[in-house]
Amino acid sequence: MDGSLGTFVYTANPARVIFGSGTWGRLPDEVERLGLKRVLILSTPPQADDAQALADRLGGRCAGVFSGAVMHTPVDVTEAALEIVHERGVDGFVAIGGGSTTGLGKALALRTDLPQIVIPTTYAGSEMTPILGETAGGKKTTQNTPKVLPEVVIYDVDLTMSLPRNLSGTSGINAIAHAVEALYARDRNPIIDMMAAEAVGALADALPRINIEPGDHDARAKALYGAWLCGACLGAVGMSIHHKLCHTLGGTFDLPHAETHSIVLPHALAYNAPAVPDVIERLKRVLNTDNPPLALYDLGAKVGAPRGLKDVGMPEDGIDRATELALANPYWNPRSLEESAIRGLLQRAWRGEPPVIE
Numbered sequence: 008m009d010g011s012l013g014t015f016v017y018t019a020n021p022a023r024v025i026f027g028s029g030t031w032g033r034l035p036d037e038v039e040r041l042g043l044k045r046v047l048i049l050s051t052p053p054q055a056d057d058a059q060a061l062a063d064r065l066g067g068r069c070a071g072v073f074s075g076a077v078m079h080t081p082v083d084v085t086e087a088a089l090e091i092v093h094e095r096g097v098d099g100f101v102a103i104g105g106g107s108t109t110g111l112g113k114a115l116a117l118r119t120d121l122p123q124i125v126i127p128t129t130y131a132g133s134e135m136t137p138i139l140g141e142t143a144g145g146k147k148t149t150q151n152t153p154k155v156l157p158e159v160v161i162y163d164v165d166l167t168m169s170l171p172r173n174l175s176g177t178s179g180i181n182a183i184a185h186a187v188e189a190l191y192a193r194d195r196n197p198i199i200d201m202m203a204a205e206a207v208g209a210l211a212d213a214l215p216r217i218n219i220e221p222g223d224h225d226a227r228a229k230a231l232y233g234a235w236l237c238g239a240c241l242g243a244v245g246m247s248i249h250h251k252l253c254h255t256l257g258g259t260f261d262l263p264h265a266e267t268h269s270i271v272l273p274h275a276l277a278y279n280a281p282a283v284p285d286v287i288e289r290l291k292r293v294l295n296t297d298n299p300p301l302a303l304y305d306l307g308a309k310v311g312a313p314r315g316l317k318d319v320g321m322p323e324d325g326i327d328r329a330t331e332l333a334l335a336n337p338y339w340n341p342r343s344l345e346e347s348a349i350r351g352l353l354q355r356a357w358r359g360e361p362p363v364i365e
């Protein structure tokens with residue numbers, strides 16, 4: 008533990024977690040434990056076969072498969088699934104996949120109050136948060152409500168083995184960003200600090216190993232464990248400049264989610280470093296480095312993440328617009344937002360240069 012304990016609030020988000028290898032086989036027991044008789048299985052179109060395998064395993068307790076989940080939880084997709092829920096008397100959901108499928112399960116739970124079992128296959132961490140982002144008419148709205156929290160989460164390392172190399176790296180650094188920002192959140196607390204530090208260490212060790220050998224089961228297990236903890240951090244405390252920048256950049260320039268996080272994180276941490284010396288000290292120990300922002304920049308290189316925002320489609324003349332938007336309606340941040348320093352941060356991130364602590 009670092010520093011004095013002080014006064015804090017810690018809200019534990021309820022969920023039963025099963026972690027391991029081959030754990031998806033426990034699904035029938037978990038369905039029975041919840042007393043469910045007619046579950047609907049959810050997935051994206053590419054994971055329809057995995058969803059069908061679960062349906063076969065569940066036999067009579069499965070009311071059907073809906074494999075129409077897509078990114079950003081469009082409301083029309085949720086409504087199409089909702090029709091099946093009503094037609095077939097569905098009494099619970101099983102979501103297998105990444106954040107897109109989990110999002111659909113959460114949107115259905117919000118509307119029906121039915122229980123969810125989530126089987127995550129990426130490192131996005133949505134299964135641990137009470138956050139739901141939905142899109143309608145091209146506009147994304149986000150809400151925070153315990154109604155969308157799953158009842159059970161089954162982490163099965165075996166199901167993550169097929170996650171492609173590049174997606175594993177950027178999805179993993181995206182997860183690290185949740186933990187890093189949790190360490191300096193306004194509502195940080197010792198329990199989340201502990202999870203965040205453990206998560207950063209686990210992912211920083213596992214991701215380069217996965218990049219070298221995607222079939223490294225031990226590294227995959229460590230990454231999934233780290234991603235679980237990162238999701239718990241995201242669900243428990245507020246986020247700061249890093250998440251604000253990524254949401255602004257993603258929404259304004261339609262940049263890819265995980266890649267944008269990978270590029271921005273070292274720069275956002277460097278920006279905040281002078282304001283959070285205790286966090287930097289902790290990260291030095293966890294990452295075994297004397298320069299944590301640079302270590303995260305190097306981690307991006309090791310996992311093959313794109314280097315600069317210019318590489319993921321952001322126009323150079325967007326830097327001024329992004330600076331303006333980042334300063335408008337800011338999230339709370341440990342260092343006050345200084346326009347010229349934010350512009351400098353974005354210029355370096357755009358060019359793909361190493362982070363600079365000023």
Ligand code: NAD
Nearest residue numbers: 051053079105106107128129131133136138166167169170
């Ligand atoms: P995703 O769920 O869209 O998955 C990306 C692609 O990878 C999909 O085609 C999927 O079928 C495929 N895939 C997933 N697992 C695989 C595996 N093991 N092997 C092979 N292919 C696999 O992407 P994501 O990054 O997991 O989630 C992104 C979405 O989640 C975004 O919409 C984001 O906003 C949301 N999100 C929400 C929260 C929250 O707390 N609400 C947190 C994180 C992310």
